[in-house]
Amino acid sequence: MALLHINELYTGETAEIVAINSNCSDTRRLRDMGLREGRMVDMLHFDPLVSHKVVLGLDGTRLAFPLTLAAHIVVRPIKSHFETLRDMANYDQLTGCLNRHAANMILRHEIRRYADQELPLAVLMADIDHFKKVNDTFGHTAGDQILKKFAQVAGSALRRCDMLCRWGGEEFLVLLRGTVEEEAFQIADRIRRRVESITFPPYDACGLLTVSIGSAALLPGGNFEQLVAEADKALYRAKHAGRNRVATISDEC
Missing domain, CATH: 2.30.30.90 (Ferrous iron transport protein A (FeoA))
Incomplete structure (x- = not known):
C-alpha cells in the first residue's frame, strides 16, 4: 500500500x-x-x-x-486480521488468482444470473502442457515460477470483466461474462498465442511453454456442472489433438 x-x-x-x-x-x-x-x-x-x-x-x-x-x-x-484471513481463504497464495473454492461460489452465482437473464456466458479450461516434465526436469521451485508467470500472461490477455482462477495444479479456469462461443474461442486463442510467444523461466533459451485450452458456452437451461464439464471435455480434446491449441465441445474428433 x-x-x-x-x-x-x-x-x-x-x-x-x-x-x-x-x-x-x-x-x-x-x-x-x-x-x-x-x-x-x-x-x-x-x-x-x-x-x-x-x-x-x-x-x-x-x-x-x-x-x-x-x-x-x-x-x-x-490489512486487518480479518481481511488477511479472508484473502488467504479466497486467493491462491502462489499466483494471486482466485482459488477453486472462491471461484466455485462466484461461478455458480454468475451462471444462475446469466442463465435467468438469457445472457451469453462462457468458460475456458486451460492446462499447461507437459507441466509434470517441467517439475521433473527443473524442480518444483521452477514449476512455481512458471505458474506465477503463466497467471500474469493469461491475465494480460483478458478483459476487466473476466475472471481467472487457479482450478488446481497447472489447470486454470476463466469465466467470460457476456461472451458468446466465437468470442470465447478468440480470447482463448489470444491466451494461447501469448503463452507460446514468451520464454518462461527456467527455460531461457532452452524452449517455450505452451498451453491447451477447452472452451464451452452456457446453453439455455444449462447449469454450473454442465458448463464446467463441457469445458473440461473440450480441454481433453485439445490435449488429444496434439496440445498447444484451443478446442470446443462441438469440434469434430
Whole structure:
C-alpha cells in the first residue's frame, strides 16, 4: 500500500509507522509518547474542524495530539486480521488468482444470473502442457515460477470483466461474462498465442511453454456442472489433438 501521513487514515484503520520527520522540532515529544518506526497504531478519531486533533490507539493506550504534529508521521496502512484471513481463504497464495473454492461460489452465482437473464456466458479450461516434465526436469521451485508467470500472461490477455482462477495444479479456469462461443474461442486463442510467444523461466533459451485450452458456452437451461464439464471435455480434446491449441465441445474428433 502507498505511504500516507497518519491524518489520512480512516477511523478504525491500522497502520505501521514508517518514519517520523526528523526535521520536526517536536520529534522528541512524539517519540516520548511511544511513537516510533515499526510501531502499529490504530486511528481512533480524527477531527480536522473543531478540536484539530488526532487520537491514536497504541498498545491499548489512547494518544491525542494536534494535527500539526500528526502531519510529520508517515505510515503504511495494513490489512486487518480479518481481511488477511479472508484473502488467504479466497486467493491462491502462489499466483494471486482466485482459488477453486472462491471461484466455485462466484461461478455458480454468475451462471444462475446469466442463465435467468438469457445472457451469453462462457468458460475456458486451460492446462499447461507437459507441466509434470517441467517439475521433473527443473524442480518444483521452477514449476512455481512458471505458474506465477503463466497467471500474469493469461491475465494480460483478458478483459476487466473476466475472471481467472487457479482450478488446481497447472489447470486454470476463466469465466467470460457476456461472451458468446466465437468470442470465447478468440480470447482463448489470444491466451494461447501469448503463452507460446514468451520464454518462461527456467527455460531461457532452452524452449517455450505452451498451453491447451477447452472452451464451452452456457446453453439455455444449462447449469454450473454442465458448463464446467463441457469445458473440461473440450480441454481433453485439445490435449488429444496434439496440445498447444484451443478446442470446443462441438469440434469434430
